[in-house]
Amino acid sequence: MSETPRRPRRDPRRERLQHRIEAGARPRFDLAAAPGDSERPRRDPRAERRLAEVPGTPRLRLDRTQRVAAAARPSPAPVPDAGPRLVAIAEPAFLVAVVPDAPQGRLTPHDRQLFGAARLLADAGGGAVLALGTCEDLARAGADRVLPLPVAGYDPEARAMALHAVLAALDIRHALLPESPEGGDLARRLAALLDEPLFAGAESLNAQAVTRPARGRRIEQRRSPPRLITLAADAALPHAGTLHEALDVAFAFPPLMPGAILSAEAVPADPALVPLAEADFVVAAGNGVVDFGTFHALVEALHATPGASRMVCDAGLMPRAAQVGASGTVLEARCYFALGIAGAPQHLQGVARCQHVVAVNTDLHAAMVERAGLAIIADAQQVMPALLRELAREAGE
Known part of the structure; x- marks a missing residue:
């Protein structure tokens, strides 16, 4: 075993001899001289006092605002920001598969939490995370390998058969899916094809145990992580800090048999009728909105769901819902x-x-402006018609 390098031990006698001035009968020492092996320079209060003296005054005056000692020391060179560290796993011991929902090719917060949980399982034993499906930002999300699925559109039966082929051929120790309408349905189809148990709705996960509530949340079920797991929302933190390779994996899928679904099409709901808790895009009015006709026209043009603050609802200008x-x-x-x-x-x-x-908002220091990722410091009454004109111009083009 290699010993841990220790800090060199100080020798006060040798350091004292280095500061000694060979002159005179009595021993004298220059304490302002550079120390021996220590990298920390020694302070000289007399020199600092002389540098702080204000010249041209009859009485002694000192400028204490100047940090002479700190200025005299050499400042360390700034370390350039190298960005996130790239992690490469050449030969993983096993694979942890992640099947994100990724609507329209974008990872949802639930999907990113799924990758964070997969990294916990993979990093505990030298494994790698395999993303099944293509979407953006997989390397930053924590994927080491990427395997696209030969299924387009909404076809859960074909996706389940493709996942069955992957799990049967590759060394996949765990497969994580989101406990969402699409992810939960896919996980149960996959469990039926593999004839394996599914741990659904996990609310905590690590390499040793996975837990979920049961019997009306009166008890907690706990066991070692099985092969198939669906993760509840907000059960894990998303991966952050390192960048992974996200290398494409070559895999020969067997020919998929046609399923019972011949065609499927997503029918968008009317955003004006969608409940706020399920809305994807919400435009809300506050005290700064006076013209609610323009506000509703803007909400309709943006295909958003209308919302409001409490003061607007208390005034009866918007419904309580x-x-x-x-x-x-x-x-x-x-x-x-x-x-x-x-x-x-x-x-x-x-x-x-x-x-x-x-x-x-017109107030630069408003709490909503501080919370916002993008803020427009202007009157909402002037911004709304400007947005409507810009939307009409883009629609005409």
Whole structure:
């Protein structure tokens, strides 16, 4: 075994001899000289006092605002930001498969939490994370390998058969899917094809155990992680800090038999009728909005769901069901567009889970402006017609 390098031991006698001045009968020492083996320079209070003296004054005056000692020391060179560290796993011991929902090729927050849980399982034993499906930002999400599935559109039966072929051929120790409408349905189809147990709705996960509530959340079920697991939302943190390779994997899929689904098409719901808790894009009005005709026209042009602050609902300008906040509806939207909303604490609690927040307010220091990822410091009454004109121009083009 190699010994840990120790810090060199100081020799006070030798350091004292290095500072000694060979002159005179009595021993004298220059304590301001450079120390021996120590990298920390010794302070000289007399020199600092001389440098702090203000010249041209009859009485002694010192300028204590100048940090002479700190300025005299050589400042360390700035370390350039090299960005996230790239992690490469050449020969993994096993694979942890992740099947994200990834609507429209974008990872949802639930998908990123899935990759974070997969990294916990893979890093505990020298494994690698395999993403089954193609979408953006897989390397930053934590994927070491990527295997596209030969299935287009909504076809859960064909996707389940393709996943069955992958799990039967590759050394996959765990397969993680989101406990969502699509991910949960796919996981149960896959469990039936593999004839394996499924641990559904896991709320905590590590390399030793996986848990979930049962019997109306009165008890907790715990066991070692099985092969098939679906993860509940907010059960794990997303991966952050390192960049992974996301290398493409070559795999020969067997010919997939045609299933019972001949064609499927997603029918978008009317955003004006979608409940706030299920809305993807919410445009909300606050005290800074006076012209609600223009506000509703903007909401319709943006294909968004209307919302409002508590003060607007209390005034009867919007229905109570449109109230956003801790005393109204807590949003899970991908984007929240706040028009003239200052941002009370209970309102900010209602938008805490939104991915992107855009705020329009005349107050630069409003709480909603600080929360927003993009802020427009202007009057909402002037921004709304400008947005409508820009949307009409793009629609005409």
